[in-house]
Amino acid sequence: MKDLLRPAITRGSQGRRRRILILAGIWSGIFPGIFPGICPAADDGQAAANAPAAVAAGLPAAEPAPSPPEPAAVDAAPLQAVVAAPPASDPPPAAAWNPASLLEGRSLASLLPSAVVFGAATLAPAVLLMTTCFVRISVVLGLVRQGLGAAQVPGNQVVASLAIFLSALVMWPVWTKAWDEGVAPYRAGSLAAEEAFERGSLPIRRWMAAQIEQAGNRDTMLLFLARHPGGPQQAATYDDVPVEALLPAFLVSELDVAFAIGFRLLLPFLVLDILVAALAASTGLVMLPPTLVSLPLKLLVFVAADGWTLVVRGLLDGFAPC
DSSP: OHHHHHHHHHHHHHHHHHHHHHHHHHHHHTHHHHOTTTSOOOOHHHHHHHHHHHHHTTOOOOOOOOOOOOOOOOOHHHHHHHHHSOOOOOOOOOOOOOGGGGTTTOOHHHHHHHHHHHHHHHHHHHHHHHHSSHHHHHHHHHHHHHHHTOTTSSOHHHHHHHHHHHHHHHHHHHHHHHIIIIIHHHHHTSSOHHHHHHHHHHHHHHHHHHHHHHHTOHHHHHHHHHTOTTSOSOOSSGGGSOHHHHHHHHHHHHHHHHHHHHHHHHHHHHHHHHHHHHHHHHTTOTTSOHHHHHHHHHHHHHHHTTHHHHHHHHHHHTSOOO
């Protein structure tokens, strides 16, 4: 029995060996061509060994994997030229900045008028507040607007514009006199700068002194004069009072007069507010805001009495002449 089965076993072993060789040839020859990036290609010797097995199985022989292209030769001439090129020279150092170069050949004397003009422009608001009647007029107009109950009518620009034009109307004679006595002779070359300033500021100082005297605020001037460091403790006339003491005394006096005028203007409006509030409470209209009813009444009374004309006339007549 064993002798009968031995040829069959031998033929079966040879068949399995042949199938293994065929699979090995297919694996090493065909599979790398399908996945070149994963499995490395077989070398030439292995491909030649597996070729008979593939032929015996009736399959075409696997082609060897193409060899990678050789890198192109790099032209060394440009590199040698770059290496042989001399290094670039360093940039020249920057010239040191000189403040005098901003003048560009102009002298400081030619730039002095422009500097004076810009300096005067920055001091214009302070001059307007401290040496004119702008403070009194603007405060009175603001109190009138508040007394009417209309917080934004007329607007701030309208009130400021009216105060500026009224101030210019009051101060125009004073400015004209200061120009004629100080600025005009200086421009003509007949006066030095210091003397021209003294003569030009004298009319403005006398006008401010007249307003202090008319308001009865001499004590305010003496208060600032007594605390002036290095100044005279007593002055025979207002011409001897330093500007440093006269300017704050004039400003405090103007605020005092403006509040006094504002009180007299606000008193009628206060009476109307009290009457409207009493009538609303007596009729049971507790939830009704009194200002809602008093505003039309105050506007009616103010327009009927020609209030704006009376206020402006009182302001213009309230300034003492120089």
